[in-house]
Amino acid sequence: MQIKPKMPSETSPATPEYLQQEESVGEEVKELISRLPKEKGWLTAHLYQYQGFWYPVRHLAGVLACQKHFLSEDNDIFLVSTPKSGTTWLKAIVFALVNRSRFPTKPHPLTASNPHDLVPFLEINHYVDGRIPDLSSSPSPRLFSTHLPLLSLPESVGRSHACKIVYLCRNPKDIFVSLWHFTNGLKPLHSPPNSMADVVDMFLRGVSLFGPCWDHALHYWNLCKEDSGRVMFVRFEEMKERPKAQLRRLSEFLGCPFSAAEEEAGAVEEILRLCSFENLSDLEVNRSGRLSSGEENRVFFRRGVVGDWRNYLDDETAARFDRIAEEKFRGSGLVL
Numbered sequence: 001m002q003i004k005p006k007m008p009s010e011t012s013p014a015t016p017e018y019l020q021q022e023e024s025v026g027e028e029v030k031e032l033i034s035r036l037p038k039e040k041g042w043l044t045a046h047l048y049q050y051q052g053f054w055y056p057v058r059h060l061a062g063v064l065a066c067q068k069h070f071l072s073e074d075n076d077i078f079l080v081s082t083p084k085s086g087t088t089w090l091k092a093i094v095f096a097l098v099n100r101s102r103f104p105t106k107p108h109p110l111t112a113s114n115p116h117d118l119v120p121f122l123e124i125n126h127y128v129d130g131r132i133p134d135l136s137s138s139p140s141p142r143l144f145s146t147h148l149p150l151l152s153l154p155e156s157v158g159r160s161h162a163c164k165i166v167y168l169c170r171n172p173k174d175i176f177v178s179l180w181h182f183t184n185g186l187k188p189l190h191s192p193p194n195s196m197a198d199v200v201d202m203f204l205r206g207v208s209l210f211g212p213c214w215d216h217a218l219h220y221w222n223l224c225k226e227d228s229g230r231v232m233f234v235r236f237e238e239m240k241e242r243p244k245a246q247l248r249r250l251s252e253f254l255g256c257p258f259s260a261a262e263e264e265a266g267a268v269e270e271i272l273r274l275c276s277f278e279n280l281s282d283l284e285v286n287r288s289g290r291l292s293s294g295e296e297n298r299v300f301f302r303r304g305v306v307g308d309w310r311n312y313l314d315d316e317t318a319a320r321f322d323r324i325a326e327e328k329f330r331g332s333g334l335v336l
Contacts, residue, residue: 043187054210074161088116089275090239093247147209166250167232237306
C-alpha cells in the first residue's frame with residue numbers, strides 16, 4: 001500500500017483527560033475490561049470492544065454510567081454521529097436553530113463558546129469520571145450529543161416514542177483521514193504520530209473510536225427507514241451541497257420551522273453564516289481556547305470539506321474502503 005506523504009499538524013502541548021490511565025477507573029469497569037476484547041489504541045493504550053464497538057476505557061466508563069442512569073424525556077433531541085463526521089458543525093447548527101428565540105441578538109453563545117461546550121456528549125462529558133448529573137432542569141428541548149451506536153443507547157431513549165434523533169454520516173474515507181489528523185493532533189508533545197499505514201488496517205477492521213463506522217451508520221439508517229418521524233438521517237455531503245435545504249429540513253423535523261417573516265429576514269442564511277466553518281474556525285475562542293477536558297478547540301477545525309481523502313489515499317486503499325461499504329450496505333439502500 002502506498003500513502004501520499006502528508007503529515008498531521010503540530011501536536012498539542014497538553015495531555016487531555018481522555019488519556020487517563022486504565023488503572024484510575026472504578027472496579028466495575030476494571031472487571032468488565034478484563035473480559036472484553038482489546039486492541040492497541042490510536043491515542044490511549046487500548047481500545048475495548050463492548051456491544052460490538054470500540055472505546056477507550058474512560059469513554060467506556062461513561063457509556064456504562066450513561067446506560068445505567070440517563071433518563072430520556074419526550075422532547076429530547078439527540079445528535080448522533082461517529083467521530084469526525086461533521087459533529088462540530090452539526091452541534092453548532094442545531095444549537096443555533098432550536099435556540100434562535102432565546103438568543104435573538106448578538107453576541108451569540110457560539111461566538112464565545114465552542115460547540116462541544118454548548119452541546120456536551122452524554123458519554124464523554126455528562127457521565128464521565130463517575131459523574132451522575134441532574135439534567136432535569138436543562139432548558140427544553142434538551143439537546144444532547146452522542147457517538148453511541150444504536151445498540152448502546154440508554155434504554156429510556158429506545159422506550160421514548162417522541163424524542164428526536166438526528167444522525168449525521170459521512171463518507172468513511174473522509175472520516176478516516178480526518179480521524180487520523182485529529183488523533184495525531186491530540187497526541188502529547190514529543191509523542192510520535194501514528195503513521196497512516198499503521199492505523200488504516202485497524203480502521204478497515206472497525207477498530208477505531210466508536211467504530212466500525214459502517215455498522216454505526218447502517219443501524220441508524222435502518223431505524224430511520226422504520227421510524228422517519230423520530231429519526232432524521234443526514235449526510236455530511238448533502239449538508240455541504242445544499243445547506244439551506246438541509247437546514248429547513250432540520251427545522252421541520254425538529255418542530256421549529258422558519259416562519260415567513262424569518263425567511264424574509266434572512267434567518268436561514270444568518271444561521272448558516274454563524275455556523276460556517278470559516279466563521280467558527282476564525283473565532284478567538286476556537287483559535288486559542290480549550291475545552292474543559294483539555295483539548296485545544298482548534299483541533300476540531302481542520303478543513304471541513306468533501307473528498308479530502310483523495311489527497312491521502314491511493315487507489316488500492318480507496319478500493320478497499322469501497323469494497324467494505326458495498327458489502328456492508330448491500331440491499332439496504334444506504335450509499336456513503
